[in-house]
Amino acid sequence: MNEQQGSIVCVGVGMTLGSHLSPLSRSYIEQADVVFSLVSDGLVEQWIGQMNPDVRSLQPYYHEGTSRLVSYNAMVAAMIAEVKAGKKVVGAFYGHPGVFACVPHKVIEQARALGYYGKMEPGISAEDCLFSDLAIDPGQFGCSHFEASQFMFYKRIIDPSAYLILWQVGIAGDLSLSKFSTGESYRQVLIDILSLHYPKDHQVILYEAPTLPIHSHRIESLPLSSLLHAEIHGYTTLVIPPCQELIRNMEVLQRLDAIDKDHKNIKLV
Ligand SMILES: C[S@@+](CC[C@H](N)C(=O)[O-])C[C@H]1O[C@@H](n2cnc3c(N)ncnc32)[C@H](O)[C@@H]1O
Structure with missing residues (x-):
């Protein structure tokens, strides 16, 4: 065309x-x-x-x-x-x-x-600033990102051994798509969903990148349960660090080991 x-x-x-x-x-x-x-x-x-x-x-x-x-x-x-x-x-x-x-x-x-x-x-993006300011490498444990309301509306697979980043947490749970902020009762639902995968005292982070050079970033660590009364704005991003160690996949590691051994044998022949 x-x-x-x-x-x-x-x-x-x-x-x-x-x-x-x-x-x-x-x-x-x-x-x-x-x-x-x-x-x-x-x-x-x-x-x-x-x-x-x-x-x-x-x-x-x-x-x-x-x-x-x-x-x-x-x-x-x-x-x-x-x-x-x-x-x-x-x-x-x-x-x-x-x-x-x-x-x-x-x-x-x-x-x-x-x-x-x-x-x-x-x-x-906010994500780029967050990786710098919080010294997070998303490749270290893996990292998933969700829009907070979508995260609540749908059943998602959560991996507590990776970082979880929730965007638009200030309007989490807004079914009407028309609010500028949602209150504590909506946030409690989000906390309840997260509590199925993370301990209530797990330290989460509220992050805000500076929009003006004269401002500094906000990095506030708090227990998951304290999110309820925390100050959350339209420009706040919620970062949830892993609460579990990575678990080795022994089946896959053994298969890969066997392939390595095969390759060595082929070289020797
Ligand atoms: C509609 S999205 C826009 C994101 C934007 N396009 C970007 O690249 O960062 C709005 C969400 O981005 C995040 N956000 C916006 N401004 C931010 C800031 N100054 N610091 C941290 N996160 C911010 C918050 O999660 C907010 O709810």
Whole structure:
């Protein structure tokens, strides 16, 4: 299919103002006809405003009491309208535009389906900051990530010998998809699910990456049961370190050992 004039590129501006934006993403922002932004802080929005004269915030599309799905569709529609008008459109999203963020994926998919150019440029996500600030290597024990509500709504396989990271824990359990935060009764349900796999006194971590360079991160360790009354914001991520040691899979290790021995014998023959 021939691509039509008009394009959408979604870039990530990273978590911390001024320090995480890649040169390529910056140049997309600077050269765009119009930039739609969804960022963590008014100052970040102003910073992007210095790179392009036409920056439009997507924040007003969120309304407490309105399903986020409605807001997401409206954001996508606003961007697609400009793409159809033949403009070079950029969506500038905080963190990585493709990590726990559906609007950038949706708008690129729709633009491509209509025959327009669509691309995503990575950014530094909350997860990247978390790995640095908490000195976690996800490869050490393995690591699974879930959106907290989805984790509650579905039966998932939990591996307590790996890290478990729950995103959007501030709105955990929100069936309406329209709340800006959920309260203690919702959180108690999450604690009860986690308590099936982790001791109640297991130390979990509330993590917040700094959005401004003058801020520092928040790393608060607390027992699982204390999550109930903890201060949790829309920008808090819950990190649950492993509570069990890795268990060797003796059957697989023996099979692999036998293969090694076979190979040695072949060499000797
Ligand atoms: C809709 S997701 C967006 C994630 C973003 N795309 C990224 O790459 O990090 C929102 C969730 O990201 C996490 N998050 C956002 N800002 C954060 C911050 N400053 N520190 C830690 N986690 C954050 C929280 O779990 C929050 O509920």
